[in-house]
Amino acid sequence: MCFLADVAEPFSYSRGDVAFEREQREDEGKHHNNETRQQATSLARKVGRRRRAVPVLTSLIALCVLGTAIIAQVAPASTQAPPLPPTQEKALKPKDIFKECAKCPEMVVVPAGSFTMGSPPSEPGRSAEEGPQHTVTIARPFAVGRFEVTFDEWDACVADGGCNGYKPADEGWGRGRRPVINVSWDDAQTYIAWLSKKTGKSYRLLSGAEYEYAMRAGTQTVYPWGNTIGTNNANCHACGSRWDAKQTAPVGSFAANGYGLYDMVGNVREWTEDCYHDTYNGAPTDGSAWIEGGNCYDRVVRGGSFLLAPAFLRSASRYWFTSDYRLRYLGFRVARTLAP
Numbered sequence: 001m002c003f004l005a006d007v008a009e010p011f012s013y014s015r016g017d018v019a020f021e022r023e024q025r026e027d028e029g030k031h032h033n034n035e036t037r038q039q040a041t042s043l044a045r046k047v048g049r050r051r052r053a054v055p056v057l058t059s060l061i062a063l064c065v066l067g068t069a070i071i072a073q074v075a076p077a078s079t080q081a082p083p084l085p086p087t088q089e090k091a092l093k094p095k096d097i098f099k100e101c102a103k104c105p106e107m108v109v110v111p112a113g114s115f116t117m118g119s120p121p122s123e124p125g126r127s128a129e130e131g132p133q134h135t136v137t138i139a140r141p142f143a144v145g146r147f148e149v150t151f152d153e154w155d156a157c158v159a160d161g162g163c164n165g166y167k168p169a170d171e172g173w174g175r176g177r178r179p180v181i182n183v184s185w186d187d188a189q190t191y192i193a194w195l196s197k198k199t200g201k202s203y204r205l206l207s208g209a210e211y212e213y214a215m216r217a218g219t220q221t222v223y224p225w226g227n228t229i230g231t232n233n234a235n236c237h238a239c240g241s242r243w244d245a246k247q248t249a250p251v252g253s254f255a256a257n258g259y260g261l262y263d264m265v266g267n268v269r270e271w272t273e274d275c276y277h278d279t280y281n282g283a284p285t286d287g288s289a290w291i292e293g294g295n296c297y298d299r300v301v302r303g304g305s306f307l308l309a310p311a312f313l314r315s316a317s318r319y320w321f322t323s324d325y326r327l328r329y330l331g332f333r334v335a336r337t338l339a340p
């Protein structure tokens with residue numbers, strides 16, 4: 001068993017500790033990267049060069065061959081995993097998995113349902129902002145990223161001309177299947193805009209309520225797997241994993257929760273759509289993002305990270321960061337509303 005007080009945690013802090021945030025920001029935030037924006041037009045230029053290389057009056061057969069070559073180069077991203085046709089979208093069942101372009105995030109269908117959001121006053125490690133507990137009912141299934149958005153997925157956005165050409169630093173831990181880090185809430189919105197445009201579907205962040213609902217996956221325990229942190233269930237400061245307090249783990253390195261979602265607990269903290277409110281008084285009860293009446297300069301983050309003590313990984317735990325913070329333990333995953 002592992003409690004917050006047991007952990008000699010260099011990065012532990014008091015909730016609302018603005019000094020900590022400032023310190024973190026100075027230490028590791030704002031990795032403004034001036035790398036040149038990758039040109040998504042490179043393929044078009046290749047095609048253009050090929051066109052110029054073909055003699056003007058060669059046979060129709062040669063033109064057909066060229067056309068086929070162009071299609072072969074352009075097609076894969078859109079044909080390997082096309083956006084879901086409406087009939088297939090309507091037929092989706094909970095736990096079904098889909099993705100809508102070759103390098104788009106895998107999405108899992110989460111069922112409709114109700115849960116108790118927040119924590120009881122008796123829960124060790126909780127804070128006042130986790131109350132009052134209230135019932136939230138999510139009327140319809142929705143889709144949630146199976147994993148945190150990875151560097152591979154982020155870099156595909158940049159290569160395709162999206163994400164403002166921003167290539168976040170990986171801290172020397174590697175890119176690939178590790179979760180993208182050093183991305184602000186504002187950066188996450190650029191990825192979502194690219195993904196939505198590419199697929200023609202409305203991708204978005206999860207609301208805070210959706211995050212907790214999807215993380216709990218039908219449980220009301222402190223963690224999705226029980227009331228203690230256990231061993232090697234996640235990546236945190238004292239989770240018993242090989243990455244604890246050092247770095248991110250490749251996504252999917254731990255068991256999925258009951259809805260088939262990975263790393264909702266730990267690894268990187270994740271941005272949500274919610275603006276920050278210091279209690280749940282007046283919170284929506286339908287799972288929608290809580291924007292009204294809040295401080296939208298600060299956005300709610302969820303799930304804890306590889307640097308944080310187990311108390312911050314509790315299902316009810318939440319925190320916030322200013323929307324332009326870029327931190328080495330902060331990423332995101334995407335969600336999508338499904339057509340009825």
Ligand SMILES: [Ca+2]
Nearest residue numbers: 263266268303
């Ligand atoms: Ca996470």
